[in-house]
Structures are given as structure tokens and as C-alpha cells.
Amino acid sequence: MNLKTLAMALAAACAGIAGAPAVLAAAPDVVIGDIDDLSGNYADVAGTGAVESIKMAIADFGGSVLGRKISILVADHQNKPDIGASKFREWADQNGLTMLIGGSNSGVSIAMSKVAAAKKIPFFAIGAGGASLTNEDCTAYTVHYVYDTTALANGTATTIVQNGGKSWFYLTADYAFGTQLQSAASKVVEANGGKTVGAVRVPLAASDFSSFLLQAQASGAQVLGLANAGEDFSNSLKAANEFGITKKMKPAALLAFITNIDSLGLQTAQGLYLTTGFYWDLNDDTRAFSKRYFEKTRKEPTMDQGGYYSATLTYLKAVKAVGSTDADKVMAELKHTKINDMFAKGGYIRADGVMIHDMYVMQVKSPQESKYPWDYYKVQKVMKGEEAFGPITGLCPLAPK
């Protein structure tokens, strides 16, 4: 240790003794934290691409708000709720965190929303499907952006039932997200006059799906509901094709991202119905954003990565509007302004924390229909936000029925 570092260490120690006020005297940064899956199955859906989206939003906002610099912290939760929650707590206690964004995993997101409530820090949950985040597990500081299991089920299941797919068999990932998605979808199917023939709960990250698919086939159902995500979704659809099951049953993706379609290829994925909150090729605004995004990452953004950009901007606009990073003031502002950007038109955050915006039911193009790279979807239906996310359930105490 040389003299200079020794002096700095001493200074730091003195500051510590003097207490917090000395540190707070300088205007602290507005700190945005991103806790996400950076190394696992969902890393392509949000991951480092989403970090890029946050940086783009901060740069577009001008890099500072209320005369304070906007900085960003990033951590990998490795899909473990305890890691996500403790990192969030650490940043809240030691790094002056003012807002958290992240998720991709319902279990981790529920754990982090508890911390958000305890530390009073706004938490924008993106990529976690579980609608319980704004129902049983809702908090005054949780905002659920992009999509939830209700919206996914309303989009895909309604469209398929109305197109004649009345009897359903579900291939369900055996954890919170999968079972919530299945129950949301079967409610929609039954409400539209369809019926559930059966379901099989598949352990997460199974190495083989063919056994489960044969059970689905034996059921005689018309629709194969895939209530899973990520690699599980891709591998089950791939096996369904291989075993010729997709010739007799219509596959329904209850959650699929454009990266999944890109992995599978259009030959395998063509004809598939899915629901998305964002598509890069929707309109001039999304194309303009996606072009800039593509230049940085060499990929088109997923709906999550689009949502990270929008959520960051929405938060920063609210901070600017109320002139403070005080969580309660910011939340109040967030819940009464409209969101208009490249991601959402006329979106708003409801009392229970759901960000209501239009959802898109898509059908995957055939290889012949696809004209240029990443030209994967055709819009089947634009679902109005209220229709997609459904009415307030009353399960969240913040939003009585």
C-alpha cells in the first residue's frame, strides 16, 4: 500500500465515522438497478440486451435528471430468489438505489417485490409471467410491465378457440409460472366454449419431451397448449414436429419470444400462434428503436428488451415530473400518467400495478412468407389493453373490485 492509497483509506474511514450525512451532502446519482438472468435459460430474452436497452433509455433522456447523474447497476440473479432479494437489499442499503428493474423469473420477482415493499423502492417487473405479482403478491411499489400470464392466455387461447380449436391438452412446466399459465389459459378456453381434455406436468428443463407429447397425442385433443418457456418450449415444439404431432394437433405457444422462433427456424415454427407485447417490425417507431438496438447487439429486440427501454424512460419521466426520487411521489405520478413511447400508445399503470397496453396476437410466418431477416410474425389481432389484461380481480388490496 503506497502513501496515497493509505491516505485515501484513512479518509474513507473518517467519512465512515463521521456518518451518513457527509456522504449525502453531494447530490447522489439516480441509481437504476437491473437484477436479471444473465447466464441461464432466459439470458437471451432480457439479459445483456436489456442492459443495453436501459443504457439507450438513459442516453435518450440526456444522462441526468433533476441535475443528478443517472447511473446503472447490474447483477445476475442466476434464477435464485435469495440471490435476487439479497442483491436488491444490498443496493438499497449501500448504493442509494432509487429504482429496480428486472425479473425474467416469477419466483425471483416475487422475492424481489417483497424487498421493494420493505425498502420502498419502485420495482418494474419485466419478463416474469406470474400474474400473482399484481394479485396475491402485489405491493404498492410493484409495476408489472410488458406481459403477464393473464394477457398471454387471453391473447393466444381466445384466438385459437375462436378459430375452432375447442379441445385442449396442456404440456405444463411444473412450477409457479407453468401452472399459473395453464390455469389462466384453461379459464379462457372454457369461457369461450372450449374444454380441457388433459394436462401433463413436465419437470423443468427435462432432457426429453417425446414421452409427454405422446400422452398429449393419445388424448385426442385438437390443441397442444405449451404452458412452458425458453428452451423447454423450443425443445417440446421441436419434438412435436419430429413425432408428427403437429400434423394432427395445433400447437399453441402460451409464451414464446422472437429469440425462440429464431432458434427453431421458421420451418419448425411456422403457423404457430403466440401473444407478444412488442414486435420490432410493428411500425416506424418500433423499427427506428430496433434499428439502433440492432446496431449495438446484432439482434432484434425481444418484447422484454423493448419493455426495459420503455420502463426506464417512464420512470425517469415520472421523477422529472415530481422533481424527486421519493418512491411514494413517483408511484403516484406513475399511476396517473399515460405512457406514450415506441413501446406503448396510451398505456397506463393500474392501481394494482399492471401496465395496461395493447397486446398482439401473432402467427409465425412460413419460410416463403418471410421476406427479410427477422421477418417472423404477421399480426392476427391487436388486443386492447383492458381486454388483454382483464378486469381488476380484487385479490390485490390496493385495487378493490
Next chain:
Amino acid sequence: MPVTEIFGIPVAVILGQLMLGLVNGSFYALLSLGLAVIFGLMGIVNFAHGAFYALGAFAALLGMKWFGINYWAALLLAPLAVGLFGIVVERLLLRHLYRLDPLYGLLLTFGLALVIEGSLHQLFGASGHSYSVPRQLAGAVNLGFMILPIYRAWVIVVSVLVCFGTWFVIECTRLGSTLRAATENAPLLQAFGVNVPLLVVATYGGGVALAALAGVLSAPVVLVAPLMGNSLVIVVFAVVVIGGMGSILGAIVSGLALGLIEGFTKVIYPEASNIVVFVIMALVLVLRPAGLFGKE
């Protein structure tokens, strides 16, 4: 009257599931064989086996993409390339650990698996890539009780041939007896003028090549992704423990058998299909700690 149901489950369904169980068992057998060879002859618990499996699949994928190498050539070249990589790993890293506690080998290979999977993730993303079934093996046959894709039947054939070929070489040939002698008493064998380090490096390369072969075989079946071997390798370790650590025949037989049992579980109680192997492992450890085919 022909039997149409067993325990209320149609026979056709059971037969279909057993067939698929055999396909999965073939992968287990091939992977656990490599692990058993490496453990039996070197005493190394190769935690990087799943990563080598993924490397095999990526080698086939990239060979196709970058050099136009077709599936048939990849079946030979990818295990060769990954096996060579294994040899480099043995010479540069593992070699230094033989005199130490086996735990160090385990730690090293575990770290290696993280590095390999992390690098693949960094370079090629997490969501995986498609590798198509070779033209000659496309399509499916109707077995009466199920539609079996021809490729899956091919997997069983290759795996059984390779497994019993390896068993034959190790148990019934002069090369095999030399290999086994090296594990019993290396210094003595060296005194007879046999190049033991060469045997060891060839063994590791061979075990790794078997993992890579399983990777190439699985490439057309699942998406080629960095973590594809991650969940598989844990099951395969259990298979090796059940068969008896280091027992070649044990690895092959228990690999196939557990595939069948797992297939059967998927019909009766699907939620348990990912733990049935471990339940059996626990039972085997209690009743026969050395494993079904292990020496007491």
C-alpha cells in the same frame, strides 16, 4: 383375448413409452460409459462431461455452418476434435493432480465445465440453435403402437454398437487388459516398458470423445445450447453410481435400464420422472453401496 391394458394403461401407450425410454437410455448409456471409463481407469470424477457433450453438439453445428461438414462426417470428426481438446486438457491441467486427493480433479473439471459453458454462452447465446436431421434418416416408421422417427431408432443402434464395442475393447482385448493393468499397478506396468502416461491420456481423450459423440447424436433432436448437458450430467452421474463407479458394463446396462424406468414413470406419475433415478440411486447406495455391478 389379447391383453389391451395393464393397470388400466393401454399396452400401446406402455410400449411407446418404453421405446422412448430406450432412446433416452441410449444417451444415458453413452454418457455414463465415458464417465465410467475415465473414473475406472484414471480415478477422475469428470464433472466437465456435460460440457464436453455440449461441445460435441456445437462442433457438429459449427462444422456444418462454417465448413459445410455434413452429419456423417461430424459423427466422426466432432468426437475426434473434442477428444483432442480433452487430451490438451489432460496434458496441461489434469496431469498435475494425479498425486493429490481426487477432490482436486473434481474441482478442476467442475470449473472447466463452467468456463466451457460460459464461453459457449458468450459466443453463441443462450437460446440455442437448430441442427436438422440428416436427409437419409428423416421421416418416421409406424410400429403399430407408435410413430417412431427413424432418427431415434438410429440413436439406439449407434449407441448400443458403440457401448458394447467399447466394453469389448476394454474387457476382451490385449489393449484392454493393458489398460486395466495400468489402473491396478501403474509402476509395475511401466517397468514392463509400457508407456503408461500415453495410456492415460488416450483414455481421457476416448472418454471425452464418447461424450462428444453423444452430443453429435443429440444435436438433431434437441436445440444445440450451452447448457444442454447441464441437467443431463447429474442424471448420468446417478446412473454411474447405480451401475457401480468405474464398471463399464454397469454403466451401459444401468443407463439403458434407467431410461426404461424413467419412461415408465412418465406414464404413471410424470411429476416424479426427474427424481426416479435419484430415488433408485439412494436405494442402491443403501442396499449395495458399491453399485449394482461394482466390486465390493
